Amino acid sequence: MSEGTVIDIVVGAMLIAAKLAGPVLVACLVIGIVVAFVQTITQIQEMTLSFVPKLVGAVLVAIVGGRWMIHQVVAWVRDLWEMIPTL
Numbered sequence: 001m002s003e004g005t006v007i008d009i010v011v012g013a014m015l016i017a018a019k020l021a022g023p024v025l026v027a028c029l030v031i032g033i034v035v036a037f038v039q040t041i042t043q044i045q046e047m048t049l050s051f052v053p054k055l056v057g058a059v060l061v062a063i064v065g066g067r068w069m070i071h072q073v074v075a076w077v078r079d080l081w082e083m084i085p086t087l
Helices: 003-042 047-086
Strands: none
Touching: 003 047
16 A cells, blocks of 8 residues: 555545534534624523524534435445455
8 A cells, every 4th residue: 555545545534524524513513603793792601501403403413414324424435445346
């Protein structure tokens, strides 16, 4: 196995991780900004008020996009398994 192959595998793993984490992180970011804006307007500084909506948003993204996420991981692992004989 050459260094280039290892680098390709690591880059692929990092890209798939970014693809899977991206939607969840963006949803949490948007929800966090909206909740912070509401907290600033109402001057309510409660920690659970910012945590619970982010958690709900992350769960909803995982439920809605879970099938796509699993498909992406399975496709990447399948490609990795098919690459084993060439190593």
